[in-house]
Each structure stands twice: as structure tokens, then as C-alpha cells.
Amino acid sequence: MALTPETLPRHELNGLPVRVVDSDDETRVGLEGRVVIETTNTLSIEIRVDGDSRVVMVPKSGSVFEFAITDDAAGDEKSPGTASKLADTQPDATGDVPFESECAGEDVAYVTVDGSRLLSRPARRTETNGDSPWQ
Template identity: 80%
Template structure:
């Protein structure tokens, strides 16, 4: 199954650029980087600032995420690009989603509650998976 904005919740999220658009904890809004680990209830995001990197864990429940899907991540099938909801709200710097900006990038906003499950179970394509 191709990675498209419609199928994103059923795919592997590791490696995708992500930004926290909304959260129950206002301190988490604006966190952005690449997903380095996904568990049932959290996303671990590698954030790079001023040449250093650190990993922040963001709970899925109570958060809304914006993922950037590039042609490379989507494979051969190209999806039309969309405008980021936060495109001009963040000042310059080491901005993972800004680095992805351009033609062939789709920004997908997903409520974290739609991602609450074991990643391996959510990405199944056979059997009795409710995610198919």
C-alpha cells in the first residue's frame, strides 16, 4: 500500500518529519523533528537545535501531529503537495518540516488518538486487523 495522506495512520512513522500542532501540554506545541521511535502511546522525536540533537517523547493521546510526506517517503506514487498549517509560524533555524518544503511534499495532520495502538498491529495488511 502506497504512503498517501489518507493511508498515513496505517504506515510506519519512524523516519518521517513531524511537528506537534496541538497538545494538552502547551509546552509540547511546536516540537518538531524526525520520528525515531514509536510505541503504543508515544512518539519519540529527534529535535536538532544549534548542532545538537536530543530526543523528546510526546504522548499520542491529547496531541495533534503534522507529518511531512515527501515523494521519497511515498515511493513511486506521487501525491500532490499541500500547505503546512504552520508554514510561516516558526522562525528559521534547523526546521525539519521546512527542510521538506517544496513540490511533492504533502503535509498531513493526524490526531494522536488515531495512532493509539501497537505500531506492528496498526501496519498489518492481512488477517483481522481493524486498521486495514
């Protein structure tokens, strides 16, 4: 099954670029990086700043995430691009907006997903056969 905006909740999220669009904890809004670990209730996001990296756990419940799907992730030569929900965010201290620059291009689709749609064991959510409600 191809990775598209419609099917994103049924796919493996590890490795995808992600940004926290909204959260019950305002300090998490705007965090961006790559998903390194997904559990039933959290996404662990690796954030890189000035060559250093750290991993931040963000609860799925109460958060809204924006994923950047590129051609590499989608496995599609010509997927349509969509505008980022946070395209007008402020640049960092170096003047760059890392999420945008890392994923910029016309072949990038930004998919906004309410974290409550992802509340499930990743292995169960990505099943393609049986009686899975995610199919």
C-alpha cells in the same frame, strides 16, 4: 501499499518528519524533528538544534501531529503537495523555519493526524492481513 495522506495511520512512522501542532501540554506545541521511536502511546521525536540533538517523548493521546510526506517517503514521483497547518510559525534564532526548509517543495504533502488515531501497537496498526481493524 503506497504512503498517502489517507493511509498514513496504517504505515510505519519511524523516520518521518513530524511537528506537534497541538497538545495538552503547551510546551510541546511546535516541537519538530523526525520520529525515531514509536510505541503504543508515544512518539519519540529527535530534535536537532545547533548541531546538538535530543529525543523528546510526546504522548499520542491529547496531541495532534503534522507529518511531511515527501516523494522519498511516498515512493511516488508526482504526489500533490498540500499546505502546512503551521506554515505561518515564527522562524528560529537563525531566521529559518527548520520543518519547512527541510521538507519544502511542491512534492510535499503535510498530513495532520490526531494522535488518538495512532493509539495502537505499531506492529498491529500496520498489519495488512487478518482481522486488523486498520486495514
